[in-house]
Amino acid sequence: MMRVRGWRRSWQKRSKMERIDLYSRFTISCIPWLFAVSWQGAPFQSDIRHAPLPLTLGAALLLVSLAQCLLSNRNLSASYEHYLTVSVFPQRRLLAPVTLLVASVGLLAALAAVDGVHGAGLLLMTLNAPMALVITRVLLVPVRRFLIESLCLTAAITGALAAAGVRGGTLAGVVPCSLFGCVLVLISVRPSAWSMSVMWQAEQARDIQARLAVAEERLRFGRDMHDVLGRNLAVIALKSELAVELAQRGRPEAVDQMVEVQRIARASQQEVRDVVRGYREADLSTELAGAQGVLSAAGIECAVTGDSGEHLPAPVQSALGWVVREAATNVLRHGDPRHCAIRVRVTADAVTLQVENDGATAATAGATASDGPGSGLAGLRERLGALAGSLEAGPAKDGGLFRLTATIPLGDREWPEAESGRPGADGPLGAAGAGRAAGAGGSGRAFGEGGALGAEGLRPGTVVAPGVRVGPGPGLVEGRR
Structure with missing residues (x-):
């Protein structure tokens, strides 16, 4: 039970991309086992002649097939990383699968030589023989080279069975069956790995784009600060030096x-x-639309309901806009929800903003009580406190949800005048x-x-x-x- 809980926690800690990647690898790793059971195990029960030697050869062939599956799973991760250009696959790890393939074809030929298996069973076993190796190989070489290697492998298997005495329609069926198995692996494994490669590249591109956006914003902020302070500091330095001269x-x-x-x-x-x-002001309607767009782009179903808040005083819109921005940021950063709901309710006495999501915990709301002023929930409480507002954050009583509620009283009161955006002439x-x-x-x-x-x-x-x-x-x- 503890191990199951550990697996569940490990799964929940993974990002969505990591979950998809793990699911894709697991699916590919199941393919050789599926083929071994259906194309090796089934003929062993129904198509092998019940005599000591054929049964012994069939059992040995089944054990070799299981060993091939184990080696295929062992090499799958390395070949997958090789395809994603994360690491280079060590070619020496192909020695054991090739050896087992030779043993499998040899046992299959011996079984055919003693007339220990019927024609249909022999063809199914021929399908399974190269499967574990080609699943690894298809991720290591280009498609054209893989097809050439498949033709060579088919020719080798056909020659071995012909040398064992297989003739007629059975021998003619070996060629399409062997090629079918290789092509089946090509069209099932390769597209899956290609899809993951494209998705990881898109994920990396988004990370790079985010870092570039941050760097660009820093440069823009630096330019504005330089434009504002550069000339003023030069004048201050000049006048100070002039004052020194005059004082002397x-x-x-x-x-x-x-x-x-x-x-x-x-x-x-x-x-x-x-x-x-100018950088810190936030407009409520703009932030609501931005939060919905960002969360939807991240695969989170986001519903915004209630009043748009466009008629609210500018200080109230700014404070609630920052609540929306902080809440959306923390949902993306800390939680992994599927649904998020944002509700704005305006009455004659107060305005209430509520953000709920089903993927965050109490520790993922943002800043905690230990955070300094101006950051996380502490910073939001400071903003709301200046308007006599309040902020509540924590797990909902009905369970499964994390809820953040911001309230600002309205009524008949005077609001601070909106400040100008930039210094003028x-x-x-x-x-x-x-x-x-x-x-x-x-x-x-x-x-x-x-x-x-x-x-x-x-x-x-x-x-x-x-x-x-x-x-x-x-x-x-x-x-x-």
């Missing part, structure tokens, strides 16, 4: 420059929040502060009126304050001391 000269404009640095730094913080918010270095680069009383022009560094930029020799100008080298600012 005892000029009061140094204070004005540091005030400007402080203003730009604070405004830069807001720009960073705007950029991050009136950002920290927009029109409000574009012309104050040199500080009060400054002369010359370091910054244009239209942006952080103006149209001209900061060229060597540009005067940024009385007696202070931009230098040509790494030190941006220089002046007369």
Whole structure:
């Protein structure tokens, strides 16, 4: 009983692709046993002449056939991996199957020589003789070469039986029977392995595509951060250096420059929040459609029912959208369900989002109580808590389901205003502060009126304050001391 439970746990831990792969291998491994029972065992009972020598030869032939099946199963995994280009099949492992094939054909010829088997039984045994070897061989060589080897093998078996005295229609039937067995293996084993190869390649392509998407998103986020912070940090560095120069000269404009640095730094913080918010905002209807599409693509039947939530306030949609995204992610990452149901119910007092699936356990809901802030369920509770909402997650009382429920009260209340998506022209270095680069009383022009560094930029020799100008080298600012 414990072993059965262990097999069941091992099966449940496998991914769907791994289950299909295991099922395919098991099916192929059963083929030689099926042929041995039907094409070797049945003639042994009905078609062998009941005499000591024929029965002895028949029993030996049956034992050799069983040994061939065992070796075929032993070599199947290696030949399968060879076909999937995972590893190289060691050719020395074919020595034992070839030896058993020679022994099987020899015993079959001896049985025919003593007239120990009838014609129909001999043909069935001829079908089974090469089966265990060709099941392995069909995955190791191209189809054309396999067919050539099958013809050679058929000729060898026909010659051995002819030498044993088989004549007439029985000998003529050996050729199509032997070829039929080889072709049967070709059309049953090879397509199955080919299908698994295509499926594994598609699985690997999806993994690569996901990794590339993550890398592309990181690059895009890095570009946005560079666009937002690059110029601001350059201006902060310049103004700080300018303030140092002015302070060393005892000029009061140094204070004005540091005030400007402080203003730009604070405004830069807001720009960073705007950029991050653009990545972290979630729309409920979009997330519902996205979750249904992703789960359906993963082979999970996903049903979305209830209200679309399009009329809900933006903060509520964003919070519930993140609940949907986190729940769908954890269903794919931790569970292996067949069905998932997402329901949205909106009343006058509250909105409730419920996600159920039949493949997750209590440990697969996402973050646990030990997770830090901002991650998993802890992060969702923080988002919902800001809106006086709540989150419940755990196995359903009726059993077999894991249920996640998020509730946000509505009623008559004021919601935070939706923030703008991206900083605009009136950002920290927009029109409000574009012309104050040199500080009060400054002369010359370091910054244009239209942006952080103006149209001209900061060229060597540009005067940024009385007696202070931009230098040509790494030190941006220089002046007369």
